[in-house]
Amino acid sequence: MNNSEQGYGARLKEEVIDPGFCSVCGACVGFCPYIKTFGERVGVIHDCKVCEGVCYRVCPRSPTQYHVLRQEVFGASEHDPVFGAYKAICFARAGSEHLRSRGQYGGVVTALVTFALKQGIIDGALMTGGNFTKAIPTLVSSVSDALQCAGSKYTSSPTLGLFQEAVKEGYQKIGVVGRPCQITACRKIQKASEISGGKISLVIGLFCMGSLLPEFYSFLKENHLDRYERMDIPKDILFQGAGGDVMIPFEDVRRFIRLSCLSCYDPLSELADVSVGSTEHDPGWNTLIVRTAKGMDMVEKARFTGDIETKAYPPDLLNVLREAVFNRKKRVLECPESMYLDVPPREKDYFLTAGGDA
Amino acid sequence: MKDPLNLAITGVGGQGNILVSEILAKAASAVGLKVTVGESYGMSQRGGSVSSHIRISRKSLYGPIIPKGCADIIVAFEPVEAARAALELGSPRVKIIVNPRPVYPVDVQMGKYNYPEIGALLKIFKEISAQALIIESTDLALQAGDPVVQNIVMVGALAGSGYLPIANEIFKKVITEVVPQKALRMNLNAYEMGFAKTNGLVNEAKSGVCPITVP
Amino acid sequence: MHKMGWQDVIEGRPGDRVLLNGNEAIARGALEAGVRYASSYPGSPSSEIVQTLSKVPDSELYAEWSVNEIVSLEGATAASFAGLRAICVMKADGLNVALDFLTSMNLGGCKGGLVVTVADDPQGHSSVKEYDSRYLAKAAMVPVLEPSTVEEARAMAIAAFNFSEQIKGPVILRSVTRISHSRGLVELGKSVREDKTASLPAGDRFLTKTIFHMKARDRLIKAAGIFEDCGFNYSEGPDKADTAVFCSGTSLLYAREAIETLGLNDEIKLVKVGTTFPLPEKFILSHLRGLKNAIFAEEVRSFIEEGIVLLYARNNLGKICFYGKLSGDVAGVRGPACGEMNVDIMIKALAKVYGIHYEAPGYTPEKTAELSALVPPREYAMCPGCPHRASFWAVKTAIAVDGRNSIVAGDIGCYCLGAWDTGFNLFDTLHCMGAGPGIASGLSKLGRFGLKRPTVTIVGDSTFYHAVIPGLINGQYSGSDYLCVVLDNSVTAMTGHQPHPGSGISVYGRPVNAIKIEDIVRGLGIPCKIVDPYDNFLAAETICAMVREPGIKVLIFRRECALVAARKQRRKRRVYVDQSLCRGDACGCGRFCVSVWGCPGNIWDHKTGKANIDEAVCAGCGVCASLCPAGAIVVEEVE
Numbered sequence A: 001m002n003n004s005e006q007g008y009g010a011r012l013k014e015e016v017i018d019p020g021f022c023s024v025c026g027a028c029v030g031f032c033p034y035i036k037t038f039g040e041r042v043g044v045i046h047d048c049k050v051c052e053g054v055c056y057r058v059c060p061r062s063p064t065q066y067h068v069l070r071q072e073v074f075g076a077s078e079h080d081p082v083f084g085a086y087k088a089i090c091f092a093r094a095g096s097e098h099l100r101s102r103g104q105y106g107g108v109v110t111a112l113v114t115f116a117l118k119q120g121i122i123d124g125a126l127m128t129g130g131n132f133t134k135a136i137p138t139l140v141s142s143v144s145d146a147l148q149c150a151g152s153k154y155t156s157s158p159t160l161g162l163f164q165e166a167v168k169e170g171y172q173k174i175g176v177v178g179r180p181c182q183i184t185a186c187r188k189i190q191k192a193s194e195i196s197g198g199k200i201s202l203v204i205g206l207f208c209m210g211s212l213l214p215e216f217y218s219f220l221k222e223n224h225l226d227r228y229e230r231m232d233i234p235k236d237i238l239f240q241g242a243g244g245d246v247m248i249p250f251e252d253v254r255r256f257i258r259l260s261c262l263s264c265y266d267p268l269s270e271l272a273d274v275s276v277g278s279t280e281h282d283p284g285w286n287t288l289i290v291r292t293a294k295g296m297d298m299v300e301k302a303r304f305t306g307d308i309e310t311k312a313y314p315p316d317l318l319n320v321l322r323e324a325v326f327n328r329k330k331r332v333l334e335c336p337e338s339m340y341l342d343v344p345p346r347e348k349d350y351f352l353t354a355g356g357d358a
Numbered sequence B: 001m002k003d004p005l006n007l008a009i010t011g012v013g014g015q016g017n018i019l020v021s022e023i024l025a026k027a028a029s030a031v032g033l034k035v036t037v038g039e040s041y042g043m044s045q046r047g048g049s050v051s052s053h054i055r056i057s058r059k060s061l062y063g064p065i066i067p068k069g070c071a072d073i074i075v076a077f078e079p080v081e082a083a084r085a086a087l088e089l090g091s092p093r094v095k096i097i098v099n100p101r102p103v104y105p106v107d108v109q110m111g112k113y114n115y116p117e118i119g120a121l122l123k124i125f126k127e128i129s130a131q132a133l134i135i136e137s138t139d140l141a142l143q144a145g146d147p148v149v150q151n152i153v154m155v156g157a158l159a160g161s162g163y164l165p166i167a168n169e170i171f172k173k174v175i176t177e178v179v180p181q182k183a184l185r186m187n188l189n190a191y192e193m194g195f196a197k198t199n200g201l202v203n204e205a206k207s208g209v210c211p212i213t214v215p
Numbered sequence C: 001m002h003k004m005g006w007q008d009v010i011e012g013r014p015g016d017r018v019l020l021n022g023n024e025a026i027a028r029g030a031l032e033a034g035v036r037y038a039s040s041y042p043g044s045p046s047s048e049i050v051q052t053l054s055k056v057p058d059s060e061l062y063a064e065w066s067v068n069e070i071v072s073l074e075g076a077t078a079a080s081f082a083g084l085r086a087i088c089v090m091k092a093d094g095l096n097v098a099l100d101f102l103t104s105m106n107l108g109g110c111k112g113g114l115v116v117t118v119a120d121d122p123q124g125h126s127s128v129k130e131y132d133s134r135y136l137a138k139a140a141m142v143p144v145l146e147p148s149t150v151e152e153a154r155a156m157a158i159a160a161f162n163f164s165e166q167i168k169g170p171v172i173l174r175s176v177t178r179i180s181h182s183r184g185l186v187e188l189g190k191s192v193r194e195d196k197t198a199s200l201p202a203g204d205r206f207l208t209k210t211i212f213h214m215k216a217r218d219r220l221i222k223a224a225g226i227f228e229d230c231g232f233n234y235s236e237g238p239d240k241a242d243t244a245v246f247c248s249g250t251s252l253l254y255a256r257e258a259i260e261t262l263g264l265n266d267e268i269k270l271v272k273v274g275t276t277f278p279l280p281e282k283f284i285l286s287h288l289r290g291l292k293n294a295i296f297a298e299e300v301r302s303f304i305e306e307g308i309v310l311l312y313a314r315n316n317l318g319k320i321c322f323y324g325k326l327s328g329d330v331a332g333v334r335g336p337a338c339g340e341m342n343v344d345i346m347i348k349a350l351a352k353v354y355g356i357h358y359e360a361p362g363y364t365p366e367k368t369a370e371l372s373a374l375v376p377p378r379e380y381a382m383c384p385g386c387p388h389r390a391s392f393w394a395v396k397t398a399i400a401v402d403g404r405n406s407i408v409a410g411d412i413g414c415y416c417l418g419a420w421d422t423g424f425n426l427f428d429t430l431h432c433m434g435a436g437p438g439i440a441s442g443l444s445k446l447g448r449f450g451l452k453r454p455t456v457t458i459v460g461d462s463t464f465y466h467a468v469i470p471g472l473i474n475g476q477y478s479g480s481d482y483l484c485v486v487l488d489n490s491v492t493a494m495t496g497h498q499p500h501p502g503s504g505i506s507v508y509g510r511p512v513n514a515i516k517i518e519d520i521v522r523g524l525g526i527p528c529k530i531v532d533p534y535d536n537f538l539a540a541e542t543i544c545a546m547v548r549e550p551g552i553k554v555l556i557f558r559r560e561c562a563l564v565a566a567r568k569q570r571r572k573r574r575v576y577v578d579q580s581l582c583r584g585d586a587c588g589c590g591r592f593c594v595s596v597w598g599c600p601g602n603i604w605d606h607k608t609g610k611a612n613i614d615e616a617v618c619a620g621c622g623v624c625a626s627l628c629p630a631g632a633i634v635v636e637e638v639e
């Protein structure tokens, strides 16, 4: 499909958006007048054929060589085929009780962003506000703004669409909190100097097994689930509110999972400075994977100031996580839809032959 | 006067083509000539080419469309429109009065077509006409007070050229009738400026096919 | 003293010779004939007739911009029923809309002179189709008069009222663009009828019944008799000639000039037919007899040609060769029966019959080629600041983001340009007024057969009142699923800014209660939102949200026509490009503002290689500023 008549906008539309592989990360939005997003959908309005495809280049679902990106982010650091490169894996939670109560689990993400803002590690951050009935991409520059964004929205917020806004407003050190696709996009954006990609200076990745289509919002409305205050996915879908909780089977929402997410090879945000997820065990805590030196430095300092607390990861739980992620990656490599992936044969073999050693 | 005398007034929507054809037709009829004006302005406000055909005769009434190659005078408010009119209506006999200021077509703006180099175009006008008068009518109009009255400058230039058997005073009387009172002074000024540019010049150049440029 | 065009028509005295266009001449004729009721739905090239008549005090003449042609004709006919003279004006396409009533009313007939003025637009100078309305007149059994000059348009308008009263039925006065929009000297006459009493006595009934078909037939027979010596049919040139050109309308002038150009004045007889339906058969036969060649010159199709050939077939006239649109000999650039007539077409036809070689003046093929290579086309564009451009961009954006490749059903107005480059080639269908919602409704039923693309239809405000409402009702009733976008610029812009029921202004320019589009829509139980298309992001976002809602829904893009706005107030906003922010060709936008957005106010400065604003042209809407990715376009409020 390398039609030379076609611009990159058209390729983006044809190879990514039309077949449903777009994860609505927002990376391609904002630096050109031809790509816009509304209602958690992204569209290419006009095939511009002019800009050598920044939009296509930064897309996490255009052909992506993880091993090359890894090399660029981590250098020669050791790389775990399942967890990715990391310096530490631990349980963690925000030091502040208040923050913990607002966070999805331990509030580590919110704690790290507020810490980074306070310390001047970043001067602004792209986060996702609103709530589970409507995600709102938000550019934050204060601790209170960051707090407003606490809590997971399980839909696909095009948060990176705000990056150019942040650049235009003069931010120089921009932090990003995002889903794994958004983290991959961040690493690609950092290489795109024409859109000032170098201004992204901290990336905090979330664990993510998939985000939901905007039709999920209608589902919430139709089933009057939008009146609850909080949503979580411990296994099935839990809605919590003042009037009590309700649990609905995961099966009811399976149809809302994006095709793009089903073919995602990166559930743990492997290219982030730090990755944060649940513990699948204790909702008061997070799993924290520290990956880069920059991430390590920040986590150490935040621990020192008490902004976060950590504790050791129980080995048996780590195996559970390893197995889940292994199976996920294996399944994706088996499915031919993951064409965007360019995984080296050795890595492929690890997952596809004899089940590796997980 | 050649009979019928065929005048094409051409330009771009919004340049005041219709007012000019009204002035010319009224002036011609004021001196007892028979006149027909054909206009196509259905979409004139939408940036298309607009041209009026004016046909003047002592003896009979002519149809509203000038036959191919039969224009005696082309008055063009825009150079590419002058060329377009010449292609359809011009012949080596034609006299062209043209405002050389381009109004770029949308397709040129969009980069689909090139706009010709003005110098080259003006050179061709001289080659293909008996006379080509180049009148910077937009600049003159600006001096008169508003670029929109470039069309009246062109009326002045046509009147001054002596191509039409209609006296200066008649034109001024008609202009007084058709333009709003508050803009009358400016319009008459514009007319005079155009008139002064061509008055006398054409008679001097009358000997043969001698294109002249009015600086 | 400065004088408006219409003043000559209304205030001119008998004997004055004034320069009028054909529409003004028709208006004057109608006034001299004592017309008391004038109604019209505006449509180029017919609009100036009622525009002019609306300047007459309403105690003398009732004028109306109707919402469509059929109600317009019904109203005018009512005046005729009450014994008054009435005129109803429309463009060719409008006759289709009025036809149902016309074909019914013409059976029973009417009373006061009723003239239906239909302006055809050969070559579609301002229409989506070129159309020969005479065929509809024939189908409706209504007599047709065709003026050849502006002066004759006045005379025929007067005569048409008389004929109508003589036959007790309507008469069609067929104009064409080259009459309506040509100017010529007209000698004004005096008023021939002062009566202005409306009366409809009990017992005067006007009904339609199958057997009244006979009445209509007899009326045509009577009209044919009247036409035989009405003065609108005559011949020019030699009494005896082998060749005659039968012509109607402006083709008279073209044929006359062609004969003169070829020096055939002594050879060819010109037979001018002013009453083209029913044909004055005796008159025509008198000229057919003894001919060797008959040539036809008429606008659009072969109407008189067919009539005359049929007449020939019914009479024993010896051998005559016929040259016309049927034979293909009278042909323009688009071939026979397509496009407008002109002198060159007639020269070509006559030269062929006479075996003459005629070379039009002009340039050598080399010069012509050299010159044409330099001349870029100049396509229509939407005006600077046109809200339609913003609306189209919002629709285009929303469809792209929605991702289901919606079908766009267009409709008729300035916004027809949505079908072409300047409107981003947005429309997938474009037909007649009101077609958009009907097509959208139909398409939305086809999901059951596998059609997956949703439908958006785009209609104008004047079109909304004209023909959209039944479509919406039908859609709502039948469970359609589409988004109807109404481009509400508060006037009928295309035809010269006539007011419509939503404008809040009457035909006389006086304030009246506006009938709001949203009230109608909501009254039908259809959800409705109103957004300013200049707020382009919100506009696109709203479409995105609405197209996903089930059922039929209406989104009104409300913003006054930029031309009207410019006339009303001095501009309050200055738009310019901050040269330090525009990235020129280094920006990824590919000169978006000029190459894609395409507003005439956006220009490219080839010297600096950056965008610029032509401030003489810019309307100050500032939409380009909201779309520029570099934020380089600045909008400044000025007093």
Ligand SMILES: Cc1cc2nc3c(=O)[nH]c(=O)nc-3n(C[C@H](O)[C@H](O)[C@H](O)COP(=O)(O)OP(=O)(O)OC[C@H]3O[C@@H](n4cnc5c(N)ncnc54)[C@H](O)[C@@H]3O)c2cc1C
Binding pocket: A102, A103, A104, A105, A106, A107, A108, A109, A110, A111, A126, A127, A128, A129, A135, A149, A150, A151, A152, A153, A154, A155, A156, A157, A159, A177, A178, A179, A206, A207, A208, A209, A210, A211, A212, A276, A277, A278, A279, A286
């Ligand atoms: C769609 C989605 C799916 C997830 N799936 C898993 C999973 O399968 N397993 C797992 O362990 N964890 C998953 N997570 C991560 C988890 O829900 C928590 O966000 C994470 O553990 C951080 O917790 P916290 O208490 O630090 O969060 P908080 O301190 O409350 O911070 C949450 C942060 O997430 C950001 N955010 C919220 N919604 C989105 C979104 N839609 N897109 C991008 N950023 C967002 C906000 O900006 C906020 O800063 C998922 C998160 C999302 C958004």
